[in-house]
Each structure stands twice: as structure tokens, then as C-alpha cells.
Amino acid sequence: MSTRTYVKWTSKERSQLKQLVKHQNAHSRKFDWNEIADAIETKTSRQCYDQYILFFKTNDKSEVRHSWTQNEEQTLVQSFQQNPYKWTLIQKDHFPALGIRQLKNKYNQLVKAQNVSINSQSLNTSSCKDESQDLSGANKSQNLLDQKELNDMALLLQKMLSL
Secondary structure, eight states: OOOOOOOOOOHHHHHHHHHHHHHHHHHHHSSOOOHHHHHHHSSHHHHHHHHHIIIIITHHHHHHHOOOOHHHHHHHHHHHSSSTTTTHHHEEEEESSOHHHOOOOOOOOHHHHHHHHHHHHHHHHHTTTHTTTSSSSSHHHHHHHHHHHHHHHHHHHHHHHOO
């Protein structure tokens, strides 16, 4: 471990740090802070790390929040169905710019939303059973189709959760 006295960061050093981090991030998701510090020369690895966390990471909201498209959500669910709990593989193949924790959180959010949707639909259809007995034949068949779709969704969710 090298000992260097602390000197305030210059704009040139910040720019160099940003370039080095981008370069390493393009090749892997882990940073070699010792290598970065050696390239900057006037800073220790800890100073480089702290500067990155305090200055770049906190100011860069794009790394904190990702706006998911519907296509990405479908890809995530399908990838999980094909490779259950293999988050590293899913990330590598489909979402290299996102972290594993982001993928897990989004997947769990989607499952929870699906679960809430199924439960609320289930409550609505069961409370309307008495009323549906008075409906005409066409409305009854539509209600049966809705119930079948609900059952199919529940089975799919159970399969997803059991994997």
C-alpha cells in the first residue's frame, strides 16, 4: 500500500479517473483500483475509489435507476424461465449493462405485480359469481373465458415460482 499525501483533486485527475473507469467498465464490471491509482500517480487506490463513489456515482442517476421497456421485462421473465436463478448467465447474455441485483429486484417486482393482479382478479370474479348467474348466455361464456384466462395465468405463475 502506497502512502501519498492528500492533495485536492484537479479537473485533469477527475477526467483521467472518469476515462479509466469507463475503460475498465467496458471490459468488466469490476474495477482494479490499484491499476487506476497507478495510472493517476498522485492518488491512492482508496482515494480513487472514494472519488468515484462520492463524485461520479452519486451524480450519475442513470446507474441508479433503469427505465425498463416492456420488451426488456418480457426478456427477463423468459430468460428466468429458461435459466432459473442463473442471474450471472441472464445478465451476461441479455443485460450486460445492468447489475445482478437490479435484475433480481425487477424480476421480483414483476412476480409480485402479477401475483397482486391475479389475486385482485380472483376476488373480483368470486364476488361477482352470484351476479353472473343472472347474466345472459353470451355474458356467461365471456365470464367463463375470463375465468379460464385467470386460471391459466395462475398456473403460469405457480410454474414460475416453483422453478
